[in-house]
Amino acid sequence: MPSRTGLTGKVIFQGEPGYEEARKNWNPYVDTFPLVFVFAQRTYDIQNAILWARKHDVPIRFRSGRHALDKSLSEVKGGIVIDVSDMKRIKVYDKKGIALVETGNNVGPLVKTLASQGFMAPFGDSPTVGVGGITMGGGIGLLQRSIGLISDNLVGLQMVDANGRIVTADHQRNSDLLWASRGGGGGNFGINTHYVYKLHRAPKEATVYKITWPWNQLEEVFKTWQKWAPDVDRRLGSILEIFSRRNGLLQSTGLFLGSKRELEQLLKPLKSTGTPTEIFVKTFTYLGAVNYLIPSQPIPGRSDDNKKFSSNWAPHLLPEEAIRIMRRFLEVSPGMSSNFFFLNSGGALNQPQPNETAFYWRNSKFYLEWNASWNSPFEEQINLALVEKTRKRLLPFVEGSYVNVPDQNIKDFGAAYYGTNFERLKQVKAMYDPNNVFHFPQSIPPA
The missing domain is CATH 3.40.462.20 (Vanillyl-alcohol Oxidase; Chain A, domain 3)
Structure with a gap:
């Protein structure tokens, strides 16, 4: 077994106290037995976990709210799970009409925090879903007809790439990554540490x-x-x-x-x-x-x-x-x-x-x-x-399918999830993860 040297944050290997609780997801169908969980407290822990996984040739999974709905997406047998659920900072910039939200936040607490300050953000039907994944896949909900999807309100993000580097994306910098992150599915390009959302004034x-x-x-x-x-x-x-x-x-x-x-x-x-x-x-x-x-x-x-x-x-x-x-x-x-x-x-x-x-x-x-x-x-x-x-x-x-509700029985998943955008998504993947370090069932392959 690889040693824990180089890993930071809260680290739990298989067989250690807390392991059984750590591997439980919302849907018991997807539970498996990873080698190690890293509960990141800060970006540095994510960088170290990625570099450790590459050094030891261990598959990587990104987990936010434990709501993955099919197997081997947020956990992988024998792999490392980089879990951001302890990263829950929220900072509202009232005058700019934006909020910086770390990816460990869950939908319910986030939406209620913003509502208590007079803002509304799109939300789904479950309060325990993590924003880390739901945002990347689109994020449908009761406000989508009024203010769009969660991803439509994403105006910036910070990501750690396969080399442990921090990448910032917005409409000015790495805009291709921002485009891909607005519906391209979680975990494909790197591990996201925070999002910047456009806010809308809530009605009284x-x-x-x-x-x-x-x-x-x-x-x-x-x-x-x-x-x-x-x-x-x-x-x-x-x-x-x-x-x-x-x-x-x-x-x-x-x-x-x-x-x-x-x-x-x-x-x-x-x-x-x-x-x-x-x-x-x-x-x-x-x-x-x-x-x-x-x-x-x-x-x-x-x-x-x-x-x-x-x-x-x-x-x-x-x-x-x-x-x-x-x-x-x-x-x-x-x-x-x-x-x-x-x-x-x-x-x-x-x-x-x-x-x-x-x-x-x-x-x-x-x-x-x-x-x-x-x-x-x-x-x-x-x-x-x-x-x-x-x-x-x-x-x-009917047509298509929703990437946040993945179904691994769909063979032509690229067209089903992304329509004609699949080819451009493969090009973005090649830019930010050319060696396909972040791969999993139905992940986007690099062009």
């Missing part, structure tokens, strides 16, 4: 809603939602979730940057569909709305189930056959947390041209993802096959 108040229906009304509810959500007022982000039949939950939630009176009007098509069992509409302070939508959870968090995900973008409304495919999945999947998740597109998300940033999928009506969950190892293969079968059946009706 925002309105949230939640509507629940009987599960057997899923077809009627979905058809109404998919016609209504993509073209509704761009201040409204809307989620629709349909869980497995065994679970029985069918609900839509959303965030509106406006008044309750306005939102009640906008919601009329949804409220008049089927027979809702609950309709909740309430105006909060902006911080109160964020707290309602992403309540605080223990970090890093841990799911009770193993999960396998896949995802697509819908450029058109889904026909009856696609809805039947979705229903079959939800009827067959035994997991309580198996579900289909939909998020409306349009507005600021679809304004940039597909090649303006590395994030390509700018012409969708909505985003969809699904996951199968299981507890018993005997159920694993059944659920993996179910997710893959559903992906193949949906292919005629």
Whole structure:
């Protein structure tokens, strides 16, 4: 075994106290047995870890929030995991309208910190996700129609490259790296230490809603939602979730940057569909709305189930056959947390041209993802096959896939995640990591 000489920060080798806790991720499906964890306290620790790994020919993984959704992405058997979760500095530059945020921050605490100071930043549906990874892959969420993706609001970053050098990227310096970092996927070019985000003034108040229906009304509810959500007022982000039949939950939630009176009007098509069992509409302070939508959870968090995900973008409304495919999945999947998740597109998300940033999928009506969950190892293969079968059946009706919800069954992953931007991403990779030191399943190869 290589010695720890040269490693700094909090270092935990396999077999040492704290190792078992260190290797636990949000999704138990991705857990494995790395050789060593380095919990970096500062940039210097990351530099040393990279140089140590190269000296000892040990594979490297970058971890921020432990939310990688497929295997060998933020952990690798026998490798080094450089974990930045102790690096949580946030500095708001009020007059400049930017924030410097270290990559160990989690979405929930970051968004709430900024909201408490009168700013809003895009966020996803889980507070325990690390900003280190979600930012690089795009970062979808309820504010994407109002202020864009998380990556659309990225205006600078600092990265440690494969030689341990510090690289700064913004619109003036290394702008090709900034372009690639706005949707090109985490861990491809180096290990990021901090991001600089453009901030937006938060409204004093925002309105949230939640509507629940009987599960057997899923077809009627979905058809109404998919016609209504993509073209509704761009201040409204809307989620629709349909869980497995065994679970029985069918609900839509959303965030509106406006008044309750306005939102009640906008919601009329949804409220008049089927027979809702609950309709909740309430105006909060902006911080109160964020707290309602992403309540605080223990970090890093841990799911009770193993999960396998896949995802697509819908450029058109889904026909009856696609809805039947979705229903079959939800009827067959035994997991309580198996579900289909939909998020409306349009507005600021679809304004940039597909090649303006590395994030390509700018012409969708909505985003969809699904996951199968299981507890018993005997159920694993059944659920993996179910997710893959559903992906193949949906292919005629959808396009692309979301790199932050990776699926290693996708063979032509470059086109699926990045569309026609893949070739330029390979060129950027060749500039910053020509020897492909940062490689993992479905990583970008150097041109």
